[in-house]
Amino acid sequence: MTRFYIEGVGLCGPGLDGWEASVPVLTGQVDYTPEPTNVPACARLPANERRRAPKTAKLALAVSTEACAGAGRDPAELPAIFTSSGGDGETINDILNILASSQRELSPTKFHNSVHNAPAGYWSIATGARAASTSLCAHDDSFAAGLLEAVTQMATTGQAVALIAYDVPYPAPLYAARPVGAVFGVALVLSPAPSAPSFARLxxxxxxxxxxxxxxxPTLEALRQTTPAARSLPLLTALAGGTATGVTLDYLSDMVLKLNITPRPPAGWPEPLA
Incomplete structure (x- = not known):
């Protein structure tokens, strides 16, 4: 098993307005109310880029900003893994409608927002990040693929990594072919060694x-099943609960990711680590 640590979490979904506000919901202390997702604006982006940014970029920046703040990390220094099951379907739909019309002049902004790594580009603009970024897609297993990539990078570089997963529903008629349930994003700051902010070992x-x-x-299971990025919910629930437990995430058709979660002991992580 590969060992790593969680330093910070960012969360944005229907009725889940940030990690700290969502912990009581995830632990069952507060009833879940599936209200529309509220994606906060990213103050780090210049005004022009804020206007141009697609919803996927705004969502990715919202959760990554929260996770980095919780970890006490400067996002400009973190390598980042971006993962989404389908990227920005709204922009793709707009482009297809334009191409199907008699007026086929395509906006350069629409074009550059359509690529799968557009959120990574907005991340670099917002944070000044010069570290490497990777943008992945693995259909319904995109969160697990991103987590596996992040852990692999940590193991080979010894550096902390930001994992950012996000999905937004496609508009009609694309929704009929690829239904995604909700606007949902999650970010984790992962480190290969324990630090002051580390609150769980995986x-x-x-x-x-x-x-x-x-x-x-039970109240969140429909969200997990219909929104690929929300496949992270069992892990998030375990982290919120603060107890030692195990989680299984499905990955592709013939594999699973097994995760053992251990909360930080009251006295902190032992030194040296066993």
Missing amino acids: ELALQPGGDTPSSAA
Whole structure:
């Protein structure tokens, strides 16, 4: 198993307005109310870029900003993994409508927003980041693919990494072919060694499939099943609960990710680590 640590979390989804506000919901202390997702504006982006940014970029920046703040990390110094099951369907739909019309002049802004790594570009503008970024897509398993990539990079570089997963629903008629349930984003700041902000230790193993993936709380299970980025909910629930537990995430058709979660001991992480 590969060991790593969670330093910060960012969360934005329907009725989930930030990590701290969502912890009581994830732990069942407060009833879940699935209100429309409120994506806050990113003050780091210059005004022109804020106007041009697609919803995927705004969502990615909202959750990554929260996670980096919780970790006490400067986002400009963090390598970042961006993962989404389908990117910005709204922009793709707009482009297809333009191309199907008699007026086929395509906006350069629409074009550059359509590429899968557009949120990574807005991240670099907003934060001044010069570290490497990676943009992934693995259909319904995009969160698990992003987590596996982030852990692999940590293991090979010894550096902390930001993992940013996000999805937005496609408009009609694309929604009929690829239904995504809700606007949902999550970010994790992961580190290969414990630090002052580290509040949980995780051990990850990629194993042959066969095990049933972990479910979310009954009120959140529909969100987990219909929104690929929300496949993170069992992990987020375990982190919010603050108890030692295990989580299984499905990955592709024949594998699973096994995660063992250990909360930080009251006295802190032991030195040296066992």
